């Protein structure tokens with residue numbers, strides 16, 4: 001049995017999950033979790049969000065939106081372990097212990113910190129220490145594999161270094177985790193053609209009500225080829241998204257429409273809107289049921305936290321004992 005663990009960011013400004021998150025993280029994560037030989041520990045990294053998000057309501061909304069999206073796409077919380085990071089406060093204790101084994105230069109070299117050194121007054125100690133909390137997220141649960149994006153590779157290397165050096169000093173304690181970095185990661189284009197991202201504000205949130213969803217699709221940037229003229233599907237942002245979501249037949253049909261002329265970008269956008277509404281009918285409705293029943297979300301996450309704590313406690317005790325703290 002392999003334990004797959006990953007943290008899900010929840011630091012967006014408005015509690016929104018977009019198509020890039022769904023195609024790039026949620027669906028591949030759920031696929032991994034379904035394999036018989038895997039057990040997935042997936043958690044919402046709300047403690048990490050405190051390095052930037054200070055508003056309690058915003059945090060709460062973000063956590064629920066992220067949880068509702070994973071649940072709506074069918075993440076199985078019975079087979080797996082789904083929890084809020086902050087519901088397992090043991091991770092903060094481990095973070096203190098491992099802080100005291102983390103060399104300052106290692107953290108000073110982290111890209112996540114180095115990117116911000118121009119304005120050091122804005123860097124809080126939590127942000128500086130972000131990689132150690134992340135290492136503890138992983139080491140706390142004997143995780144074997146950690147699926148992450150390329151940008152997290154360095155954090156995984158630090159985790160392995162911290163774990164190995166502790167094991168070297170105190171004997172086998174932590175499992176050394178392997179990163180699972182999918183080099184083929186799907187790049188989902190946003191409404192302006194750049195990678196879909198919260199920070200570019202070019203994202204499509206499929207859980208919006210029809211009217212707003214349609215509006216966000218109509219916002220996709222296109223060139224000014226007149227309606228009557230043939231169009232190049234391969235340089236069009238609308239087609240690029242349709243191409244990721246449609247069936248072979250649907251894609252072929254739209255390609256022919258583009259090449260044939262008398263087919264405007266407005267038609268293509270309308271077709272994309274209809275495709276999204278149809279394709280994600282069940283998930284959209286399930287998402288809204290969860291958002292309307294936050295207690296149900298909280299209950300599922302708490303059940304996950306109970307399971308997570310059972311795994312965490314003996315590992316934390318092992319560390320306490322090795323360091324001369326009472327167990």
Ligand code: TRP
Pocket residue numbers: 005006007008009045048133134137138146147148152
């Ligand atoms: N830092 C990760 C990100 O930005 C989120 C994260 C927090 C994480 N803790 C983790 C990922 C532990 C994997 C394992 O995406």
